[in-house]
Amino acid sequence: AIPGISERMLSDRLTELAGAGLVLREVNEGPPLRVTYRLTDAGAALDPALQELAAWAKVHLPRSWPCAGAGRE
Numbered sequence: 001a002i003p004g005i006s007e008r009m010l011s012d013r014l015t016e017l018a019g020a021g022l023v024l025r026e027v028n029e030g031p032p033l034r035v036t037y038r039l040t041d042a043g044a045a046l047d048p049a050l051q052e053l054a055a056w057a058k059v060h061l062p063r064s065w066p067c068a069g070a071g072r073e
Contacts (some may be wrong), residue, residue, distance in 0.1 A: 022046070
């Protein structure tokens with residue numbers, strides 16, 4: 001849910017997260033070839049910290065900031 005992100009940038013970030021052990025990259029040969037990602041236990045363990053950051057952002061970031069409203073419910 002990141003407005004304006006290119007496929008290349010998304011792919012690069014997911015590759016970095018996989019390298020850090022936060023996501024697993026799985027290639028399904030297909031056809032068609034499909035790549036999926038899922039959180040590792042370490043990645044899932046970040047959820048409480050990310051929820052706290054989201055709560056902080058709702059209070060402290062102006063809505064006009066890029067991505068400030070991303071993921072808001």
